Amino acid sequence: MTLRLKLTLLAASLACATAAHAGVIKESKDSIFKPTGKGWGELDLDSMSHPEKAATLKARRTSNLTYQGGPVMVAPTNNVYYIWYGSNWDTGNGPASKSVLTTLAQSIGGSPYFNINTTYYNGSNTHVSNSVKLAGSITNSGTLGTQLTDANIQTIVTNAISSGALPLDSNAVYFVMTDSATTATSGFCTQYCGWHTNTTVSGQNIKYAFVGNPETQCPSACGANTPSPNNTPGADAMASIFAHELEEAVTDPDGNAWYSLQSGMENGDKCAWTFGTTSLASNGAKYNVTLGGLKYLIQQNWTLLPSQACTMQYP
Numbered sequence: 001m002t003l004r005l006k007l008t009l010l011a012a013s014l015a016c017a018t019a020a021h022a023g024v025i026k027e028s029k030d031s032i033f034k035p036t037g038k039g040w041g042e043l044d045l046d047s048m049s050h051p052e053k054a055a056t057l058k059a060r061r062t063s064n065l066t067y068q069g070g071p072v073m074v075a076p077t078n079n080v081y082y083i084w085y086g087s088n089w090d091t092g093n094g095p096a097s098k099s100v101l102t103t104l105a106q107s108i109g110g111s112p113y114f115n116i117n118t119t120y121y122n123g124s125n126t127h128v129s130n131s132v133k134l135a136g137s138i139t140n141s142g143t144l145g146t147q148l149t150d151a152n153i154q155t156i157v158t159n160a161i162s163s164g165a166l167p168l169d170s171n172a173v174y175f176v177m178t179d180s181a182t183t184a185t186s187g188f189c190t191q192y193c194g195w196h197t198n199t200t201v202s203g204q205n206i207k208y209a210f211v212g213n214p215e216t217q218c219p220s221a222c223g224a225n226t227p228s229p230n231n232t233p234g235a236d237a238m239a240s241i242f243a244h245e246l247e248e249a250v251t252d253p254d255g256n257a258w259y260s261l262q263s264g265m266e267n268g269d270k271c272a273w274t275f276g277t278t279s280l281a282s283n284g285a286k287y288n289v290t291l292g293g294l295k296y297l298i299q300q301n302w303t304l305l306p307s308q309a310c311t312m313q314y315p
């Protein structure tokens with residue numbers, strides 16, 4: 001029981017990550033609670049006293065998200081680009097894994113699940129749209145090696161754009177999807193499972209995210225279950241991380257729109273590692289949603305309506 005609780009907390013605290021360990025993504029001098037896109041981890045629970053920890057966890061559970069005035073992604077369509085990084089995507093179950101994640105990106109838009117994000121809006125009361133398009137995907141066989149720094153991950157994105165392999169698109173989130181042999185040195189598996197942030201390319205605000213493959217590196221920390229709904233444990237775990245980062249990117253792309261002032265959590269963080277009602281697939285794997293004909297176990301998301309809470313669908 002004790003061990004199980006510890007593992008659960010560990011997994012929960014790894015939803016996404018930390019600025020303290022990760023190098024500065026978006027440092028704030030006025031508050032340690034400003035989101036970095038790496039989620040919870042700005043607060044290192046392990047270094048806290050019991051009263052601090054209790055207060056932090058309570059704040060995480062109870063604090064609502066509020067609008068802080070920054071931009072929200074409100075284009076009619078939210079584009080997604082995949083960058084398949086590493087040499088293992090084309091061997092073994094790599095192609096099947098890519099297919100699982102491709103179907104997800106092609107099918108999440110228009111779903112009752114993604115519709116949760118339409119409860120979020122900007123200062124002009126324009127709401128996030130329930131439209132997602134997988135607008136392109138490319139392969140990078142591993143030009144920067146298997147130990148990626150945050151700077152490397154940004155370079156992978158900016159090089160994909162500057163080379164013309166992917167378009168310059170400010171209405172998009174570029175996802176660096178690493179293979180099972182690649183890690184991110186700022187804390188994949190120990191501080192986060194994925195993260196999102198933004199940068200400027202050719203004068204455009206470009207949103208991008210990292211999603212790691214935990215299949216062999218950290219199945220317990222980042223949720224790669226066996227069996228998994230599509231018999232691709234790494235990709236099935238990445239599906240939930242992808243959903244988490246996408247919903248955070250559209251509602252808080254620059255880290256200054258929708259988050260909790262008390263905890264620094266964005267919408268995905270609020271519901272990390274909660275799945276609502278699950279069903280059992282024929283292979284015994286748990287799943288909670290069917291998209292594009294495939295079963296997925298993806299985390300709940302935080303809705304603003306009818307009242308703030310975790311849910312799998314809106315309305």
Ligand SMILES: [Zn+2]
Pocket residue numbers: 015016017037038039040244248266268269
């Ligand atoms: Zn997060």
